[in-house]
Amino acid sequence: MAVYKVQVATGDISEAGTTNCISITLVGSQGESSRTTISCLLLPRTEKHLTVRCARDLGPIVLVRLHKWRLFLEDAWFCRDVRVTAPDGTLYRFPCYLWLEGVTTVEVREGSAKKLADDELEMLREHRRKELQARQAAFRWKNFAEGWPRCLNVDSVLELDSNVQFSCVRATNFNGLLIFQAATHLLSGFLLRATSWSSLDEMRSIFSRTRGREIVPEYVARHWREDDFFGYQFLNGNNPTVLRRCAALPDKFPVTPEMVAGSLGGDTSLDREMAEGRIFIVDYEILEDIPAGTIHGRRQHVAAPLCLLHQGADGHLRPIAIQLSQRPGPSSPIFLPTDAEWDWLLAKTWVRNADFYSHQLLAHLLRTHLLAEAFAIATLRQLPSCHPLFKLLIPHFHLTLHINTLARSVLINPGGIIDRGSGLTHEGLQLLVARGLAQVTFASLCVPEDLGQRGLGHLPQHHYREDALRLWGAIESFVSGLVSFYYGGDAAVGADPELQAWALEIFTNGFLGRASSGVPSSLQTMAALTKFLTMVIFTCSAQHAAVNNGQYDLGAFVPNAPSSMRHPPPAAKGKASLQQLLDTLPEVDTTAHILVALILLSSRLEDARFLGQFPEQRFTEAEPRRLIRRFQARLEEIREGIEERNHRAALRYNYLNPGETENSVSI
Numbered sequence: 001m002a003v004y005k006v007q008v009a010t011g012d013i014s015e016a017g018t019t020n021c022i023s024i025t026l027v028g029s030q031g032e033s034s035r036t037t038i039s040c041l042l043l044p045r046t047e048k049h050l051t052v053r054c055a056r057d058l059g060p061i062v063l064v065r066l067h068k069w070r071l072f073l074e075d076a077w078f079c080r081d082v083r084v085t086a087p088d089g090t091l092y093r094f095p096c097y098l099w100l101e102g103v104t105t106v107e108v109r110e111g112s113a114k115k116l117a118d119d120e121l122e123m124l125r126e127h128r129r130k131e132l133q134a135r136q137a138a139f140r141w142k143n144f145a146e147g148w149p150r151c152l153n154v155d156s157v158l159e160l161d162s163n164v165q166f167s168c169v170r171a172t173n174f175n176g177l178l179i180f181q182a183a184t185h186l187l188s189g190f191l192l193r194a195t196s197w198s199s200l201d202e203m204r205s206i207f208s209r210t211r212g213r214e215i216v217p218e219y220v221a222r223h224w225r226e227d228d229f230f231g232y233q234f235l236n237g238n239n240p241t242v243l244r245r246c247a248a249l250p251d252k253f254p255v256t257p258e259m260v261a262g263s264l265g266g267d268t269s270l271d272r273e274m275a276e277g278r279i280f281i282v283d284y285e286i287l288e289d290i291p292a293g294t295i296h297g298r299r300q301h302v303a304a305p306l307c308l309l310h311q312g313a314d315g316h317l318r319p320i321a322i323q324l325s326q327r328p329g330p331s332s333p334i335f336l337p338t339d340a341e342w343d344w345l346l347a348k349t350w351v352r353n354a355d356f357y358s359h360q361l362l363a364h365l366l367r368t369h370l371l372a373e374a375f376a377i378a379t380l381r382q383l384p385s386c387h388p389l390f391k392l393l394i395p396h397f398h399l400t401l402h403i404n405t406l407a408r409s410v411l412i413n414p415g416g417i418i419d420r421g422s423g424l425t426h427e428g429l430q431l432l433v434a435r436g437l438a439q440v441t442f443a444s445l446c447v448p449e450d451l452g453q454r455g456l457g458h459l460p461q462h463h464y465r466e467d468a469l470r471l472w473g474a475i476e477s478f479v480s481g482l483v484s485f486y487y488g489g490d491a492a493v494g495a496d497p498e499l500q501a502w503a504l505e506i507f508t509n510g511f512l513g514r515a516s517s518g519v520p521s522s523l524q525t526m527a528a529l530t531k532f533l534t535m536v537i538f539t540c541s542a543q544h545a546a547v548n549n550g551q552y553d554l555g556a557f558v559p560n561a562p563s564s565m566r567h568p569p570p571a572a573k574g575k576a577s578l579q580q581l582l583d584t585l586p587e588v589d590t591t592a593h594i595l596v597a598l599i600l601l602s603s604r605l606e607d608a609r610f611l612g613q614f615p616e617q618r619f620t621e622a623e624p625r626r627l628i629r630r631f632q633a634r635l636e637e638i639r640e641g642i643e644e645r646n647h648r649a650a651l652r653y654n655y656l657n658p659g660e661t662e663n664s665v666s667i
């Protein structure tokens with residue numbers, strides 16, 4: 001007689017328990033136990049202990065089968081894990097973290113994944129094959145729009161597998177916010193005006209009542225006119241992805257030395273400043289000829305500006321010339337800081353409007369949300385739960401499929417929030433994202449290379465660069481440790497068919513097989529694998545936080561991030577005024593509509609999981625758990641450094657604080 005001690009744990013979330021009946025079968029390399037009942041009442045956050053008796057020793061336990069059935073009502077169960085102690089005292093751990101629904105049997109593999117596929121028992125190979133087959137049926141690709149990364153083939157969050165849906169807590173939280181948003185939208189229809197703001201001060205009234213969240217918007221309202229703050233936002237604002245060093249002026253932007261001599265100061269010249277790496281450029285060429293839409297039946301306008309910036313002797317970055325189209329000429333003057341106040345301010349506001357589109361649709365939607373979804377789907381389809389890379393990556397896709405499905409239903413759909421509140425047509429939105437994907441390179445997704453290629457290695461007060469590089473380093477070190485532990489050499493990387501299928505699936509569906517992107521379609525070395533995994537985790541966590549968390553802070557004061565422009569860009573100087581600016585910015589109700597979306601999208605929900613937090617303990621070996629503790633300690637050091645810097649700053653940069661950076665794209 002062999003006696004096995006079994007412990008079965010139910011998950012922590014409130015709806016995890018069940019009144020349905022659960023039983024278990026132990027599967028060893030030498031045989032199986034009989035099916036043994038665990039209980040017909042399992043409560044959340046509890047563990048059940050039982051004894052399984054077998055006529056003979058089962059050998060090493062490689063699988064457990066969990067069976068769920070019911071007499072009457074269905075009641076789903078969330079199993080956290082199962083632990084089995086063999087007669088010789090060996091402890092086997094089976095991390096599960098799955099919902100069991102209906103009458104079903106689920107097989108869970110023993111957690112240690114050190115042995116890769118080659119030396120597996122036949123029964124485990126079959127288990128892997130069946131698991132992937134089921135996942136590939138549940139998670140299928142579809143095209144949402146031409147030229148976009150492919151996405152999950154569902155039309156509503158109701159069709160999602162329970163294992164990727166919002167939990168009850170988050171759904172309650174989020175639905176509350178959505179109801180609030182809908183109510184405000186209705187109010188905006190009846191009470192708010194489809195007319196211009198009467199003054200700049202009136203715009204502040206919209207966030208003056210958001211207690212605790214008004215500090216940064218108030219700062220923005222006080223400083224938005226300043227060239228220093230305008231330049232600062234290209235370094236540390238919502239869109240830190242567009243600034244690059246300018247070594248030579250493009251022909252389409254004919255700024256002359258005389259135009260900017262006054263802005264450069266002292267005895268220097270444009271050529272000299274350019275040669276010494278102190279001239280920078282932002283080019284929104286990607287917006288050229290993107291179709292503009294209508295709001296309240298009135299035509300909106302989109303520009304594709306260019307902006308030249310200079311790093312002054314004090315280290316600050318300031319704009320020195322702006323052209324509001326890609327075609328120079330008499331009707332597209334180059335605006336300068338020496339122009340009349342409202343001419344210059346209006347030109348800068350047009351740049352902020354272009355940056356709104358670039359930020360929301362490219363830096364945020366495309367380069368974090370949509371790519372994260374492609375990474376998530378490929379992982380679910382190609383890596384079984386016992387694969388070490390599944391265990392590494394799955395926390396970084398927490399709720400991504402749910403939030404993106406929701407975004408396709410209410411945010412970026414025809415008639416959705418972006419369609420109604422921004423100046424682009426739905427076709428324009430689709431075209432812009434497709435153009436964006438055609439320009440994405442692997443290097444631009446890897447922050448050390450991206451910053452190097454953009455020539456941004458030296459600017460002071462570049463908090464995004466400092467924090468992003470530290471986080472990249474911490475993630476890379478963590479990933480490198482895991483890759484070495486599980487693969488041990490380059491040959492094992494190249495010989496892992498599941499890993500190769502995963503990489504190819506991302507290349508094909510996320511990047512549409514475009515080889516010129518530099519995105520690898522296979523990974524042959526530990527170094528290449530480490531870099532790719534670091535990019536995936538960084539994109540889903542840090543990069544998303546950098547472009548997501550400040551949306552309300554920096555967008556609440558509408559002139560700083562207008563979602564639409566109601567008049568065409570000025571074709572001559574000397575005509576701008578405060579009234580023209582007010583008549584160009586979005587109307588009161590459009591502003592309110594967008595702001596509620598920004599509040600929602602930069603909210604922190606109750607069950608957020610931050611970088612380095614892994615409440616699901618999927619790794620059962622000692623070394624990965626040690627690497628996780630080391631990663632957490634490094635993140636704590638980074639957090640302390642950021643908070644120390646913020647303590648001294650007039651405007652804190654906290655978007656990459658690991659304590660504010662979620663593990664995944666979940667909002």
Ligand code: FE2
Binds near residue numbers: 369544601665667
């Ligand atoms: Fe987001």
